[in-house]
Amino acid sequence: MKSKLLYQEEGLKTFALVFEKDEEVKEPLLQFAAQNELGGTQLTAIGAFSEVTFGFFDREQKSYQEIPVQEQVEVLSFTGNIVEKDGKPMLHAHVVIGKRDGTAHGGHFLQGRVWPTLEMIVIETPSHLRRTHDEEIGLPLIDLASGCVA
Numbered sequence: 001m002k003s004k005l006l007y008q009e010e011g012l013k014t015f016a017l018v019f020e021k022d023e024e025v026k027e028p029l030l031q032f033a034a035q036n037e038l039g040g041t042q043l044t045a046i047g048a049f050s051e052v053t054f055g056f057f058d059r060e061q062k063s064y065q066e067i068p069v070q071e072q073v074e075v076l077s078f079t080g081n082i083v084e085k086d087g088k089p090m091l092h093a094h095v096v097i098g099k100r101d102g103t104a105h106g107g108h109f110l111q112g113r114v115w116p117t118l119e120m121i122v123i124e125t126p127s128h129l130r131r132t133h134d135e136e137i138g139l140p141l142i143d144l145a146s147g148c149v150a
Contacts, residue, residue, distance in 0.1 A: 002020070014121065014124075016119070019117060021114060022113060023113070025112045026111050032122075033082045042080075042081055042122075043078075046078065048074050048114070049072075049073050049115065049118075052068075052095065052113070054095065054106065056108065062139075069105065072115065075118060076104060078118070079095075080094060081093070093108075093109040094107065095109045
């Protein structure tokens with residue numbers, strides 16, 4: 001993954017990230033977020049995957065049902081955020097992909113392998129957010145009361 005800082009002023013930062021062919025997305029993105037101390041981040045991307053795994057949240061089980069897609073697909077929309085949980089950046093993103101026949105599929109992004117590229121814009125705000133685990137739901141949710149200025 002290559003990155004470039006496009007804008008920085010008063011805590012607001014905008015980065016361009018370009019993932020290369022055969023690269024996994026999630027771990028390099030989280031490493032980038034940790035290295036740049038990102039905690040109030042919005043992101044969007046387009047490109048393509050050679051394989052991707054979505055998740056659909058099962059309310060009863062309080063876990064994600066994995067939905068693997070093992071074929072070349074276009075990334076029609078990849079949107080999400082990176083917010084701190086337990087002192088580390090946590091990615092929460094959804095993705096919509098288009099298949100060869102024009103059908104679209106999507107869900108919670110779990111992992112994906114890029115082919116040939118994924119182009120992402122990352123916008124960091126001066127105020128960082130935190131996630132706390134909601135026992136009833138079974139997920140870490142943004143806690144607006146725990147936000148802080150970076």
